[in-house]
Structure formats: structure tokens, C-alpha cells
Amino acid sequence: MSTPLIELKNVTKIFGGKKDFTVALEDMTFAVQENFPKIITIAGESGSGKTTMGMLMLGFYQPTIGQVLFRGQPLSALDRATMFQYRREIQAIFQDPFAVYNPFYKVDNLLSIPIKNFKLAKSGAESRELMEEALERVGLRPEETLGRYPHQLSGGQRQRIAVARALLLKPKLLITDEPVSMVDASLRSTILKALRSLNRDFGVPIFYITHDLTTAYHISDYIIILYRGSVMEVGNVDTIIRNPQHPYTKLLVASIPWPNPDLPWGGAEDMIQKSQVAFKAITGCKFAPRCPYKFDICDTKAPELFMVEHDRAAACYLYRDHEVLSREELSRVFPEA
Amino acid sequence: MSATPLLQIKNLKVYYYVEQGAVKAVDDISFNMELGVKMGLVGESGSGKSTMALALMRMIKPPGKIVGGQMLLDGTDLIKLSEEQMRQIKLSRLAMIPQGAMNSLNPVMRIDKQLVDGMLDHNVIMTKEEREKRVGALLEMVDLAPKVAKMYPHELSGGMQQRVTVAQSISMEPDLIIADEPTSALDVVIQRQVMETINRLQQRLGLSVILIGHDMGLMAQTVDRLAVMYAGKLMEIGETRAMFRHPLHPYTELLIKSLPVLENKGVFSGIPGITPSLLNPPTGCVFHPRCPKAWDLCEKTTPPFTEVESGRWVACHLNTA
Numbered sequence: 001m002s003t004p005l006i007e008l009k010n011v012t013k014i015f016g017g018k019k020d021f022t023v024a025l026e027d028m029t030f031a032v033q034e035n036f037p038k039i040i041t042i043a044g045e046s047g048s049g050k051t052t053m054g055m056l057m058l059g060f061y062q063p064t065i066g067q068v069l070f071r072g073q074p075l076s077a078l079d080r081a082t083m084f085q086y087r088r089e090i091q092a093i094f095q096d097p098f099a100v101y102n103p104f105y106k107v108d109n110l111l112s113i114p115i116k117n118f119k120l121a122k123s124g125a126e127s128r129e130l131m132e133e134a135l136e137r138v139g140l141r142p143e144e145t146l147g148r149y150p151h152q153l154s155g156g157q158r159q160r161i162a163v164a165r166a167l168l169l170k171p172k173l174l175i176t177d178e179p180v181s182m183v184d185a186s187l188r189s190t191i192l193k194a195l196r197s198l199n200r201d202f203g204v205p206i207f208y209i210t211h212d213l214t215t216a217y218h219i220s221d222y223i224i225i226l227y228r229g230s231v232m233e234v235g236n237v238d239t240i241i242r243n244p245q246h247p248y249t250k251l252l253v254a255s256i257p258w259p260n261p262d263l264p265w266g267g268a269e270d271m272i273q274k275s276q277v278a279f280k281a282i283t284g285c286k287f288a289p290r291c292p293y294k295f296d297i298c299d300t301k302a303p304e305l306f307m308v309e310h311d312r313a314a315a316c317y318l319y320r321d322h323e324v325l326s327r328e329e330l331s332r333v334f335p336e337a
Numbered sequence: 338m339s340a341t342p343l344l345q346i347k348n349l350k351v352y353y354y355v356e357q358g359a360v361k362a363v364d365d366i367s368f369n370m371e372l373g374v375k376m377g378l379v380g381e382s383g384s385g386k387s388t389m390a391l392a393l394m395r396m397i398k399p400p401g402k403i404v405g406g407q408m409l410l411d412g413t414d415l416i417k418l419s420e421e422q423m424r425q426i427k428l429s430r431l432a433m434i435p436q437g438a439m440n441s442l443n444p445v446m447r448i449d450k451q452l453v454d455g456m457l458d459h460n461v462i463m464t465k466e467e468r469e470k471r472v473g474a475l476l477e478m479v480d481l482a483p484k485v486a487k488m489y490p491h492e493l494s495g496g497m498q499q500r501v502t503v504a505q506s507i508s509m510e511p512d513l514i515i516a517d518e519p520t521s522a523l524d525v526v527i528q529r530q531v532m533e534t535i536n537r538l539q540q541r542l543g544l545s546v547i548l549i550g551h552d553m554g555l556m557a558q559t560v561d562r563l564a565v566m567y568a569g570k571l572m573e574i575g576e577t578r579a580m581f582r583h584p585l586h587p588y589t590e591l592l593i594k595s596l597p598v599l600e601n602k603g604v605f606s607g608i609p610g611i612t613p614s615l616l617n618p619p620t621g622c623v624f625h626p627r628c629p630k631a632w633d634l635c636e637k638t639t640p641p642f643t644e645v646e647s648g649r650w651v652a653c654h655l656n657t658a
Contacts, residue, residue: 045524046495154611155382184381185551189595190607211524214554218597218605238602255529257554259596261578265529265558 003072004031005172006057006090011066013052013229025049025056026229027066029327034172037203038334039196041216041237043252044226050209053226054175057207058092088118091171093195095178097158101150107158108146110165111135118169134164138194156187163194170202177209192219213256217241222334225249228286231305235312235333246314248287285315293318311335341412342369343512343545349406351385351392354399360615362388362401364569367642368650370562372512375539375546377556377577379592380566383612386549389566390517393547394433395423410513428455432506434516434535438498442490448501449486452476456508475504478541479534496527500534507538514539517549532559553596557581562648565589568613568623571642575649585651587630622654630655 013025026049032040042050055061056068059075068075070086078086094100101107111131114120121127132142138160150158159179166174176195180188196219198204210216216223216237223237225248233246244250254266285291288298295317305327306319312333313325325332351363362385370376380386391397393408395415408415410431415423427433435441443451449472456463456471463471472486479500490498499519506514516535520528536559539546548560556563557577564574565588573586584590591608610627613619619626625635634654642652651657 045526157611184612185553186381186592186595186608188607189597189605190609193605193607196603196605213525214597217599218602242599251526255525257525257528257552257558258598259554259557259581259593260598261557261581263557263599265533 002033004069005034005071007031007069007072008053008056008063009067009069011056011063011068013049013056013061014064022047023229024052025226027327028053028229028231030224030330032173032205032207033331035203036205036334037199038222039199039206039208039220040334041208041210041220041223042226043210043213043216043223045211045252047228048226049229050211050226051177052229054092054177054207054209057173057175058090059086088169089172091166091169091174093159093162093166093174093176093179095181097155097162097182098150100162101158103150105149106146107148107150107153107161110161111168114165114169120168130168131164134168135161137167137197138164139190140164154187156183156190159183159187159191160194163191163198166204167198167202171204173205173207174198175207175209178211179208180215181210181212188215195219213241213252214258224330225252230286230302231315231330232287233312233314233316234305234330235309239309239312245308245312245319246287246316247291247293247318249314251290285317305330307333343372343411344370345407345409347407347409349389349392349408350404351388351397351401352404353401355616358616361569361618362615363392364615364618365406366566366569366571367406368564368571368574370513370545370547372545373539373543374562375536375548375560376562376564377560378547378549378564378566379551379553379556381551381612383568383615384566385569385615386551386566387517390433390515390547390549393515394427394431425459428506428511429459429509430511431513431515432509432511434499434502434506434514434519436518437522438502439490439495439522441502442498444490446489447486448472448476448488448490448493451501452486452504452508455505459509461509471508475508478507478538479504480530494527496523496531499523499527499531503531503534503538507542507544510542511544513545513547515547515549518551519548520555521550521552528555529558535559553592565592568618569615570623571650571652572624573649573651573653579649585645585649585656586624586653587628587655588624591629622652 008028008030011028015022015024042053044050056063115127121130135142135145140160180191183191199206208220220237223240224231225233227248233240233249241253244253284299285302288294297317303315303317305313305315305325306322307313307325308319308322347367349363349366353360353362378386392403397403403416452472452475453468473483476483476485481500520531560577563577563580565572567588573589581593584593594606595608608627621637622635622640625631640652640654642650643657644650645656
């Protein structure tokens, strides 16, 4: 196998000091190959470590233990040229469409600065052309967008400019952290559509970090479900959402508010009541304190990932009869279609 | 149905006066609500739904002003009441569950004290034992352990804090609770937990609840009736199930179509265009610039908000022409 584009190797991220600390992500190993044009969701509740995982891949956090590698080299040791390449090839879209803009500059800046930095255009006219093309691709009219200040545009428009920016740079990987959670319902699908065409038409792999399983189901191919820094279930998004196997995934899926009065919340009542357990260090399975299926072993030893089916695995002793999926091979459940 | 509805909103107008003119955040809205009903008020940001909530609580601050209409709670016009009379009604007849519990609880006051604070302010006389009993009962109603009484807000999770604000809101058993996006900051599981708590209390105490939000999924799961707001106006109101099955207003229809459901994976249909400025709303129907079914009449005349069948109101020329 070729060198992965980006790789997390036994990464653990701990926040806080000696006495009072939080393990945000625990022993995560995961690789993204180049030219793997799929959308992978990283889902979980607050505190699951999903944002931490994105921040580590973007190089904004340093791992406490382990390494993040870009094309085989640790991020911390990249030379100037490779760092430059890394910054261009890995792009991000963030949650808040307000915070990424400097209110004193026109929105053009978000597009023109990367063009300048990465020398994508030879002339002003060419730069303008690139910007217009990218904006049109995400369904914005350049004449209504360029030359404006952030406050003159809606959140949905601003978020689409961020997608246009990603489009412009044709990155090798796009990491999006809750890109639609602050956008109105009527505009969400427009942004998701733009992301999806970026993925399908330009073959850009996307990491879609979210707590919202409905949009995750719609946009992605694969899903990683995190709970308190550990992987609970991983694999094909359709099979997982339609037929969750890990008790935690069952709880999450049962709590999705589907916009259909004939499809009410149901099941998992026993787990709903138990979600008040205090946040403390857990030696065994992180979900054990809330789990109705708990065995004795769950309290003492965290389960491996077991291959429930050929395209998904769950970290739960309920499936201990199945083959173990080694942590190094997580991407085995992401077969290339 | 009973003779007078619990709540009657008649031609309510709330404007914000800014340098450029009047922002019509709530523009001529009328609806009725019966006792014991859960109603959802949905709208996108800037649709005026939160202004509506604040108006009901008489909490509109300058430059905002209630410029017209009536808000009748059991026949009493809330707009005409003095500040003091309104203060008496708040909590005892009409209470609010705020959006961010973390910002509405006092960080340096124990939960038990915060739970009875409102009651003491309304001159409810209680002995120490009665107070403790009341706190215990309130915590039990929202599924919180008795020990929470002696805790401070920071010792509680977001979901637990939000349940404390739910307990506060029911402390004087009001008739109507206005919940302004009570779960938008919470995870799905906690969201379901808080909503199920509110549902149970609603049934047990026979309250009416107005749930304000933008999440149609949550609405589908929790409310009996649904009111859809757009650009300061009501577009449609009716039974939730009927609205989802058969939306009458094109905006409602598009809004429902844009939602991701299990069956239509990978289908993304948004509503083209952007929400209009409320300073300078479009002429005629406010939705016409984005409406795929609009014709010339829509640009000229504002469609009246009419009852097309029992309990179902729509503001669209398609349903009146």
C-alpha cells in the first residue's frame, strides 16, 4: 500500500493538568489514502473527541502521545516546503460562518488570499475569473457576493464561500467541522449539495465531523462513531444508521428526531435515563456505565473492535464471537467502491 | 372546543426602530391556542420567532416596541397590563424556558434557592419544611436526584441545567410555558431526554406549551400543532401530522422537502434564494421572490391568513383564489 496522505498513529490527546485532565481522544490509529474520494463522518456527542480528531489532522493540536503523519512524515518535523504543501492540500471548513471572516475586509479576501499565497493565478483578471468560477459552482452569483462585507451576506452564503474556497484550492482532503449546524434548514441542503459535488466531481475526500446523524447519513459513505475519545462503531453509514449494533449507536439512532410524525422516538428508553453518570476515568468500556447489556468484563477491559459484518465493526463484547479488527486496520471496513 | 381559547393573539406587530427605519420582526400575526396544547413555532433565523416569544413575555426592549395588536391570555390583554401586573403574571400564569440554561442560572446560588426564588418573589409564603418539600417535588418532576438541591450550576451537565430551568418554569404551575429553543445547545440523546421531560409534565399538569425552534425534526416528534413563520409573518398553522403529510403553503412544503429523511438518502433540495430583509420586505406575499408557484398576484397583494379547514390556517393565494 502506498504512503497514506494523512495518518494518525496511536494518537492520544489529553487536555488539562496532572490532577484534573480529560482524555479527549484515546489511542486512535487511522489513515486516509490519497485519491480515496469518499465522505467519512466522524460522529459523536460533545466530548466524544470528534473535533479534537479534526484539529489534530489540521495540525492545530499536537498529540499528547503518538504521531500525526503527512505523507509519511510527522507534522512536527515537516520542512518549509512540505509544510506549505500540507497547508494547501489539507483544507478546512469550520462551524461558524461568522468567525472565519474578518469583519473589516471584504469577503473577497477569503478567496483572493489563498490564490495569492499559493500562486494560483498569474494576473488579477485570472484571479477574478477563478473566484467567479468557484462561486458559481456553489450556487452563488459573483456579482452579488464579491465586493461585499461579511455582514452583508447571510450565514448560508458565507458558508458557501468557504466551500468555494475549498473548491478553488482543489485540496487532497477537506476537513469540515459541523459545517451546517449554524445554517438554516432551507440552506443546509444547498451547502451539503455543494460539498457533495466537490467530493463527486473533483474527487476530494471529505471528513464530515458532526453530531447530526441525519445529515451524516445523507452525505457520507462511511461513519466512525466516537464516544469519550474511543471508537464505538465504524463502517458503512447505511448499514450502521439503518441497523445499529453497538448499544451506544442504538441509543444515538433511536434519539434522532426524524422529521416525520409517524416515525416517533422509540426504543432505548432504559439508556436514556442513565445518561447522567458522572464523567470519570473508566478502565473498561467507556459506555459500560450506561449500557443495559453490560457484562462483568466490560468494567475491567475495553473491548476490541469486532467485525460484525464484512463492512462494519463494533467495539462491544456482544460481538466477541466475531473476528477482531485490529486498530491499525480500521480502514478495512471502508472498502473502495 | 371551549368558549375562549387560552391564548389569543390578534394582529400583533412588533417593530425594531433602527436608523434605516422599522424592522418588522412580527408583522400582523394572529392565532389562537387552546389549553393543554403543545404548539411549535418554527422559522429560520430572522423569521421573528424569538421576537414573538419575547413579546409574549413582554420582554421586548428598545429599540423594539410592540406597536399594535392584542395578546389575550384567558381574556386579559397582556399588552395593557402595568409592569407590576405583568410581573405578577409571569411565572404564575406564563413562564419561559430560556435557550441557554448555562446563561440563565445564577452561578453562585445553590439550585434549591434558585428554584424557590421566583415563588418567594411572588410572595408565596412557605415554611422552611414546605420549601424543602417543594424543591424535592420539583426536582423529582424533572428526574433530577434530590442531592441536586444543594449543588451549584457548574456541578451539573448541560442537560441537567436545562432541566433545572424546566423545574423553575413549572414551580408555580402556570397555564402556558414558552420554550425558546430549549434544546438547541444539547446533544441528541440529552435533547430527547429534556423534551420527554417537558412532554410528561405537559400531560401531567395539563399545561400549554409553545415550543420555539428551527428544527422540524424535533417539532415532528413533540408538538400537536405547528405554526410556520417566515419574514415576520405566519405562513401556515395546523395539526402537525396533517402539515407534514399535506403542507398547503409552498414554503412549508419546501421546508419539509428540504429535510433529510431515511428514505431519500442523497437527495438535497434546498429553498433557492435568501430570506428577505425585514426593513424592506417584498411587496405582496413576503415569500413570493423564492416561491416556485408565485404568479403576478403574489407580488401585488398580500394573501390573507385564512382558515381553510377547521384549525388549519394558510396565507397563500393558492388556497384562497
